Amino acid sequence: MAVNETYTTTNFIHNIIDEDNRTGKHGKRVHTRFPPEPNGYLHIGHAKSICLNFGTAIKYGGLCNLRFDDTNPSKEEVEYVDSIQQDVKWLGFDWENRKFYASDYFEELYQYAVELIKSGNAFVCDLTAQEMKDYRGSLTQPGTESPYRNRSVEENLKLFEQMKNGEFADGDKVLRAKIDMASPNLNMRDPVIYRILRATHHRTGNKWCVYPMYDFAHPLSDAIEGITHSVCTLEFEAHRPFYDWLLAAVNHPNRPQQIEFARLNLAYTMMSKRKLRALVEGGYVNGWDDPRMPTISGLRRRGFTPHSIRDFCDRIGVAKSNSVVDYALLEHCIREDLNVKAQRVMAVLRPLKVVIENYPEGKIEELTAENNPENEQMGVRKIPFSKVVYIEQEDFMEDPPKKFFRLSPGKEVRLKYAYIIKCEQVIKDETTGEVIEVRCTYDPDTKSGEALSARKVKGTLHWVSAAEAVKAEVRIYDQLFVSENPEDGEDYTANLNPASLVTLSECLVEPSLKNTMSGDNFQFLRQGYFTVDQDSTAGHPVFNRTVGLRDSWAKIQKA
RNA sequence: UGGGGAGUUGCCAAGUUGGUUAAGGCAUCGGACUCUGACUCCGACAUUCGAGGGUUCAAAUCCUUCCUCCCCAGCCA
Numbered sequence: 001m002a003v004n005e006t007y008t009t010t011n012f013i014h015n016i017i018d019e020d021n022r023t024g025k026h027g028k029r030v031h032t033r034f035p036p037e038p039n040g041y042l043h044i045g046h047a048k049s050i051c052l053n054f055g056t057a058i059k060y061g062g063l064c065n066l067r068f069d070d071t072n073p074s075k076e077e078v079e080y081v082d083s084i085q086q087d088v089k090w091l092g093f094d095w096e097n098r099k100f101y102a103s104d105y106f107e108e109l110y111q112y113a114v115e116l117i118k119s120g121n122a123f124v125c126d127l128t129a130q131e132m133k134d135y136r137g138s139l140t141q142p143g144t145e146s147p148y149r150n151r152s153v154e155e156n157l158k159l160f161e162q163m164k165n166g167e168f169a170d171g172d173k174v175l176r177a178k179i180d181m182a183s184p185n186l187n188m189r190d191p192v193i194y195r196i197l198r199a200t201h202h203r204t205g206n207k208w209c210v211y212p213m214y215d216f217a218h219p220l221s222d223a224i225e226g227i228t229h230s231v232c233t234l235e236f237e238a239h240r241p242f243y244d245w246l247l248a249a250v251n252h253p254n255r256p257q258q259i260e261f262a263r264l265n266l267a268y269t270m271m272s273k274r275k276l277r278a279l280v281e282g283g284y285v286n287g288w289d290d291p292r293m294p295t296i297s298g299l300r301r302r303g304f305t306p307h308s309i310r311d312f313c314d315r316i317g318v319a320k321s322n323s324v325v326d327y328a329l330l331e332h333c334i335r336e337d338l339n340v341k342a343q344r345v346m347a348v349l350r351p352l353k354v355v356i357e358n359y360p361e362g363k364i365e366e367l368t369a370e371n372n373p374e375n376e377q378m379g380v381r382k383i384p385f386s387k388v389v390y391i392e393q394e395d396f397m398e399d400p401p402k403k404f405f406r407l408s409p410g411k412e413v414r415l416k417y418a419y420i421i422k423c424e425q426v427i428k429d430e431t432t433g434e435v436i437e438v439r440c441t442y443d444p445d446t447k448s449g450e451a452l453s454a455r456k457v458k459g460t461l462h463w464v465s466a467a468e469a470v471k472a473e474v475r476i477y478d479q480l481f482v483s484e485n486p487e488d489g490e491d492y493t494a495n496l497n498p499a500s501l502v503t504l505s506e507c508l509v510e511p512s513l514k515n516t517m518s519g520d521n522f523q524f525l526r527q528g529y530f531t532v533d534q535d536s537t538a539g540h541p542v543f544n545r546t547v548g549l550r551d552s553w554a555k556i557q558k559a
Numbered sequence: 560u561g562g563g564g565a566g567u568u569g570c571c572a573a574g575u576u577g578g579u580u581a582a583g584g585c586a587u588c589g590g591a592c593u594c595u596g597a598c599u600c601c602g603a604c605a606u607u608c609g610a611g612g613g614u615u616c617a618a619a620u621c622c623u624u625c626c627u628c629c630c631c632a633g634c635c636a
Binding site for chain 2: 010011035036037039069071072074075125128129132133136137138139140141142143170171173174176183184185186187189192194195196197211213214215218234235236237238239240241260262267273315316317318319320321322323324325326328329331332333335336339340344373374403405406414415416417418420448449456457458459460461462523525526527528549550551552553554555556
């Protein structure tokens with residue numbers, strides 16, 4: 001049913017299931033579901049729910065359905081149902097033949113509503129939206145009963161049928177459950193269960209003009225599918241009494257139990273689909289799959305692996321207290337995964353020319369570089385070395401502070417897989433004073449891997465050979481927001497990070513990177529993990545930085 | 560304010576049938592190793608569990624008072 005992984009983590013929901021299995025509450029079955037509304041792209045918060053629901057089913061040898069909660073045609077689109085399926089699959093989960101839609105049950109749901117009317121548990125109400133709000137009472141004041149509350153069963157049946165047949169305008173009438181207008185739980189004050197809505201549904205077209213509300217459709221959909229544990233987020237806690245009331249009112253043989261957990265919050269981003277959509281539509285980002293977005297498609301494009309996201313969801317745990325997870329944990333998960341998977345390559349983001357004066361003109365050596373020191377099976381490759389190479393601008397300092405282990409006048413450094421070089425001369429732009437070239441000499445006895453190469457120097461730099469290097473564009477991403485909780489305050493767009501994307505177009509990468517595939521992950525030595533963006537073309541490779549390597553030098557500098 | 564939830568180290572989070580020194584991860588800080596200042600490894604990191612009372616030989620776990628935060632008054636989900 002999903003990735004070949006063992007699920008050993010436990011949480012309070014698993015404790016409940018263990019107890020249910022002990023007592024035989026659901027016949028020792030475990031059947032969950034992931035029920036997204038197709039009104040936006042999935043984000044990392046949904047990933048938590050997906051991992052929880054599918055993971056729980058896997059752990060207990062049960063099943064997990066994918067169910068689109070499509071009861072509001074005015075907001076839902078096929079684009080979203082497609083992206084949701086792609087994302088769940090990409091994460092590594094398989095709903096097999098159990099892809100459902102709440103709209104599959106519209107006919108059945110309608111019959112349940114009729115049944116509710118017949119048993120005196122529902123009525124057609126003519127109150128306007130505003131009137132209904134007034135009648136609802138307040139947190140401290142009980143509501144008052146609708147004047148339409150005591151219509152006869154016959155009249156309700158007839159009216160509801162007329163609603164279905166399109167004989168009333170949108171909003172003219174609703175079907176309400178008849179419970180208790182004095183309940184301290186607002187959700188039990190005769191909640192609306194059907195409304196008239198003329199909108200084209202992405203699956204049923206114009207067949208219906210009445211649509212069930214979430215509170216009505218969800219418990220019944222769960223019961224119809226034989227769901228045992230209906231896991232949802234905390235805000236539905238106050239709806240649970242209605243969930244149970246409904247199933248009892250229609251006397252359904254299945255009694256799934258709703259269990260609520262705290263949704264994921266991640267520092268420096270937000271999970272509101274509405275606000276994420278606003279970022280897309282407002283042009284603050286380049287689409288739902290912008291690598292800065294917390295969407296699954298954004299994380300995918302950023303270079304995150306499915307495994308890293310699953311691992312993250314395992315590590316954050318499942319509980320009932322609202323919390324904000326540190327972004328560093330997500331970074332840790334992707335670094336840990338990519339460390340063993342990503343091929344090492346050398347790429348220079350901000351090139352500084354280095355001429356090795358005593359290296360023969362025109363000579364090219366093919367040096368051997370390991371593809372991944374963590375995994376010998378990934379083999380080796382050849383990289384060219386010659387008289388002119390480029391190193392990183394930040395790896396040279398004319399006047400270095402102490403503990404700077406890189407290149408500076410008169411100092412030695414090793415070029416990874418090549419030789420130890422010594423800085424002899426600095427060439428500057430006459431007008432700007434900017435260092436534009438460094439002249440060095442190399443020690444021929446220090447070639448990597450050879451007998452005399454044992455000499456140690458403190459620093460090792462990455463580099464590319466000038467003649468063979470491939471020019472590339474690299475996109476450096478940072479947090480989309482500058483504040484840990486961007487939703488604090490009136491306008492979250494005020495918290496946008498102006499430097500969330502820095503595009504470097506003059507990068508030089510080693511020639512092996514000439515032919516890469518979109519989605520390939522690499523570690524640019526000493527810099528971080530990068531992935532090939534979908535914008536890449538044969539002549540113009542584009543890389544996204546997934547995450548930087550941990551950088552203790554940066555910490556020393558700060559201190 | 561009525562109802563429903565939650566408060567354990569910087570961030571997550573175990574533990575809640577009361578029983579020795581309050582798991583684990585992330586972050587942080589040392590140190591070792593290193594042809595990635597990466598990785599890895601070793602070590603440090605809550606006399607205290609929102610606060611105050613109480614019960615008990617013994618409480619994060621029981622009782623009690625109080626405080627803080629979140630959710631609910633859509634014909635959204």
